[in-house]
Amino acid sequence: MTTTTATTPAKYWNGGKSPFNVEYGKLMMWYFLMSDAFTFGAFLISYGTTRFATTGWPNANEVFSSYPFKPEGSSPAPLIFVSIMTFILIISSVTMVLAVHAGHNMDKKGVVKYLILTILGGLAFLGCQAWEWTHLFHEGAWWGRNPFPNSDGTISTTNFTNFFFTITGFHGFHVFSGVVINVVMLIMALFNKFEQRGHYLMIEKAGLYWHFVDLVWVFVFTCFYLI
């Protein structure tokens, strides 16, 4: 490696500059996200092993089949509501990309506009989650309580709800932190902090975090609702 870099003009690894051409904060964010990925990985693998070591498991299509203001007696709507939630979160990732892009162009107006949309998306997702949790709670589900039978009709262990609330809760906490971070970014943008610095790099870091949280949701969604 030393010999190749010594002959090429860009001596990325030779000291005096960042080998990846990024400032330290972004590098730190990447390592933090790797670390966080291990936290979620550990949760999801724990969930998977417990589930496969258990003889029966509730059917997600039956558990998650409601939505707000659903008319009494109407036919179940499996996974409709969570699909909308997921869609909202993914759209908020798109608006985040647009905010970062506007930052590259030093377009303050664009940054503000798309950050607000991203924050709204995050809040909408959290609202949906709050509704879903309340709904499940009223059906008798909570940590340590599971009213849903296994798909074969036998009595289920409580680990379905235990893992569901723990992992979606932990993810929701991440979304909440992301919203807080985005609000801080928005305030800083409104007060021209980034204009003064001459760059919107901080938005990029917030964006990395936001995309990560979205990506994690895809896995959580798959594990709890689809499989």
Place this chain on the structure above:
Amino acid sequence: MSNEATLHANVDVMVPHEIHHGEHHEIHHHHESFISKYVFSQDHKMIGKQFLITGMFWAVLGGLMSVLFRLQLGYPDSTFPWLEDLIGKWGKGGHISAEAYYALVTTHGTVLVFFVLTAGLSGTFANLLIPLQVGARDMASPFMNMLSYWFFFMASVVMLSSIFVETGPFSGGWTAYPPLSALGSASPGSKTGMDLWIIAMALFVVSSLLGGLNYIVTILNMRTKGMSMTRLPLTIWALFFTAVLGVLSFPVLLSGFILLIFDRNFGTSFYLSDIYVNGVGALPNEGGSAILFQHLFWFLGHPEVYIILLPAMGMVSEILATNARKPIFGYMAMVGSLFAIAILAFLVWAHHMFVTGLNPFLGSIFVLLTLLIAVPSAIKVFNWITTLWRGNIRFTPAMLFAIGFVSLFISGGLTGIWLGNSALDIHLHDTYFVIAHFHIVMGVASMFGMFAGIYHWFPKMYGKYLNNNLGYIHFWLTMIGAYLIFWPMHYEGLAGMPRRYYDYSAWESFKQFVELNRFISTVAMIVFAVQLLFLFNFFYSIFKGRKLTTQNPWGSNTLEWTTPINPGHGNWVGEIPEVYRWAYDYGKDGKDFIPQTTPVGADESTDH
């Protein structure tokens, strides 16, 4: 990234804001308040000292605990009335109670592994050495670095407070296996003590994350001009892999703890199933598995032992080369073996679980991966010995401790190979053989690495020398004592003597070890006393030690010795020096040593 942004980013990268700050300080004789200099300091050198002193506090307390429980093991029939004065109801009638014994063993293990040999070791030397040896004014984020210490401090306060609660500190072993850790009703220590234990450990994880991220990006991003990765001193490589291990393994422990908190407080069954508990009856829980916690714990636990060992390895490499006046043998092999160890560290955790009912086929895969660690370990040992070979050795106390480290690492590594065979482990698991193995290879060896580091870098930390004669006494008594304490434990373990028992006198088969246990306990107390000698040397020398008269007392090549004797915040007055060579040009071309800052001469051959 747009061009402007890239440019700006690079300005940030190349000229960290501390530069101006640092130079400013040097020139104007800054006015720092006591608070900003000694308490909420953002200077990596001061933070390193804070970690060191806090670590030393815990080492004394943890060591004292081991003296107390060795008292029980060595003299189970004697009574010590002063115990009741010291620890109250835990020592009623001059006898340590069973609960107190388990609480002592658990707290000893936890604080020595995490607070002393992780925070006290990495925290101290990563902070002190990374900016100094890569040529940076400070860490990438001095503020996060400060937070890292204060999270550790809070963890310490919470852990300390757990010793004083009514029901005592946690007593289920440093590995905190459920059900003891998950059921408040399981034992006195499982109540408030365990809550505090988890809180302390969670704070500790945050501290280690904040520190680790900083160490990684500082090493990658803030190396001075010319300091390519292959010119880094081995200390830095070791600290780099340590930080990566920590950043990737502690979060898994955190997940495990979160599930544990739910099991303890919210009626979940992640780790609990319908077991029967004496005095409580059958549990209502269903479907959980205690083994799940073991997986999560050891996924951190095994990397953790290397988090403890790697910094010691790095410092030892540096100290051996410096004091043998020879280049380190096989630099790239040293880096490669560190890398291999870091990778393998993630792939062997189940060797702690061979007897949990693990599928024997899976076990055999873990045997293979575990024994593979012997390869990079052996490479390192051979390279250290070859570095010493025909060296012009200066036996400073640091050098003695470094050589002692190599000896201990060999002794303890060899028993690892026994344990790594799952068939042998059926006999050896949970016996004193394991205790002997990990105390020698991890506990004492890393302690030796830490001592070596302290003796070697004390002049950089305080501008004074430690007293050499006290250092020699400290070394020899500790070295001999450590072997006398832990070597016999192999025999006890081979004879089947289990670990974590309160009193062995009820077993006919262990009567033969009564004398031996007494002997071990006696030596343990002597060795503990010798450490107090070191403490005296340390604090006395800070104030009254012989003053340094030269910037580079050991004739070293690395950058920290190009700073002033008492460097200010910012480390170098004026420009940061540029680097032209690796750190190990000792005894080259008839020169005793050539610092990294010396440009390569016209007729000099370079290999790095």
